[in-house]
Amino acid sequence: MRIGVVADTHGDDFAIAEVLKAAGKVDAWIHLGDNFRDGAGFSKNGAEVYAVAGNCDFFGNTERVICLDGVRIFACHGHTYGVNGGTARLGYRAEELDCAVALYGHTHVPDIDEGPDMLILNPGSPTKPRRGAPYTFAMLTTDGKGGVDSEIIRIF
Numbered sequence: 001m002r003i004g005v006v007a008d009t010h011g012d013d014f015a016i017a018e019v020l021k022a023a024g025k026v027d028a029w030i031h032l033g034d035n036f037r038d039g040a041g042f043s044k045n046g047a048e049v050y051a052v053a054g055n056c057d058f059f060g061n062t063e064r065v066i067c068l069d070g071v072r073i074f075a076c077h078g079h080t081y082g083v084n085g086g087t088a089r090l091g092y093r094a095e096e097l098d099c100a101v102a103l104y105g106h107t108h109v110p111d112i113d114e115g116p117d118m119l120i121l122n123p124g125s126p127t128k129p130r131r132g133a134p135y136t137f138a139m140l141t142t143d144g145k146g147g148v149d150s151e152i153i154r155i156f
Contacts, residue, residue: 006032007032026042074090078090112138123152
């Protein structure tokens with residue numbers, strides 16, 4: 001199963017179109033907030049969309065657990081876990097919820113931390129990257145047996 005992961009789109013329809021073009025066939029999308037309503041734009045090809053609210057969204061849940069293809073995924077924007085200072089709190093919360101994957105946004109900087117028991121991933125931002133990062137989103141690929149591969153995809 002191919003799962004697109006995007007965050008911090010901030011209402012940029014052009015960037016959303018570029019992400020969709022670069023992603024190709026995707027079975028599901030996870031939007032990690034900061035204009036989580038943009039998630040609706042990712043359902044164009046029939047893909048299921050799961051979204052959480054970010055610090056720039058005025059309402060909505062800021063975290064959720066999603067089960068896809070046998071993988072438990074903790075999705076949040078990250079601001080409530082202090083991700084600007086590291087991902088330890090985020091990882092502890094995902095572990096507490098028995099998740100194999102923890103996804104977050106907020107920093108606008110892509111990052112993959114593949115530990116022995118958990119994958120922690122930030123897809124970066126396709127609209128407003130920070131700290132010299134490229135414009136990005138991420139792709140998760142599951143194998144149906146609990147395994148997950150991850151990739152950061154650059155769009156510009």
